Amino acid sequence: MEDLALHVIDLIDNSLAAGATRIAVRVEERPGADRLLVQIADNGHGMDPETLARALDPFFTTKPGKPVGMGLALFAQAARESGGGLEVESSLGGGTTLRAVFGLSHPDRKPLGDISGTIGLLQQAHPQVAFVFDHTIVEEEPNEAQTRRS
Amino acid sequence: MKLKPEDLDKIRQRMKSTSSLREGAGKARVNVHLGTCGIASGAREILKAFLDAKAEAGAQDVLITTSGCAGLCNKEPMATIELAGEAPVKYIELTPEKVRRIFKEHVLGGRAVAEYALALGSERIS
Structure with missing residues (x-):
């Protein structure tokens, strides 16, 4: 994946497969803390604790007919490589929220790419x-206590 | 393309006006496969090319949508085209140029472009 916009397509595809009718993508740059947050929250069917526990495993998938599920694992890897990480919050019936933190100025942080244009394409293909x-x-220094939720 | 939040709402309202077609009354359905493999090999440009071709032709009765991996990751980017009442055709190793030809000849013209389609033998993994 060349840029984060491509990862976002992949994760939105997961949300669509989970039957989401609302998908919110939030990008937040915090230059003061040298952090970039990419959050994708959907109201799809969510994951049970067993599925959630294996969600970042590239050799685990819930989709039939294939042995791998790379999307979330690659996104987590992209975050880790820039000195950040990925948190996944999900419950059955409660939707899923992915929160990835990247090192904003880290040399291995992938460029954002055209996220808004990409979402525009997906909106055309999925008007429902x-x-x-x-x-x-x-601009200001972030308050860790406010940005970290468990 | 730089979109403002309200633009997504406008796109949604505009595309919803074609919702009757989504219930089966359309002439053709184009499904671009957006699995990890497809995305990594250029499926975003393929989706854009189909949407542009539809807009250019003013083809209101063509439905363009997306789904996940089609199961042949080494042949991505792929799209499946279904014309009303006909068997679906899967196209492989797409480029925007191929998309323009497929849209004109198959989606609008009704004749599948055999040389770009998934044919006997091309499903081999090697």
Whole structure:
């Protein structure tokens, strides 16, 4: 995957497969903390604890007929390689929220790419789904207690 | 392309006007496979090429959508085209140029482009 926009397509495909009718993508740049947050929240069917525990395993998938499930694992790897990481929150019936943190100025951090244009394409292909996109640059120092949720 | 949040709403409203076609009344359905493998090999440009070709032709009765991996990762990017009442055709190793020809000849013209289609033998993994 060349840029984060391509990862976002992949993760939105997961949300669509989970029957989501609302998919919100949030990009937040925090230059003060040298952090970039990419969050994807959907209202799909979510995952049970067993599935969630294996969600980042590239050799685990819930889709029939294939032995691998690379999408989430590659996204987590992209975050790790830039000095960040990925958190996944999910419950059956409660949707899924992915929260990836990247090192904003890290040399191995992939470029964002055209995320808004990419979501525009997906919105055209899936008009029954409400896509929300938001890109902000937060100048002040972040409050860790507020940004970290468990 | 730089989109504002309200633009997504406009796209949604515009595309919803074609929702009757989504219930089966359409002439053709184009499904671009957006699995990890497809995306990594250029499926976003393929989706864009189909949407552009549809807009250019003003083809309101053509439905363009996406789904996951088609199971032949080494032949991506792929798309499946279904014309009303006909068997679906899978196209492999697509490029925007191939998409323009497929849209004109198959989606609009009704004749499958055999040389770009998944044919006997090309499903081999090696």
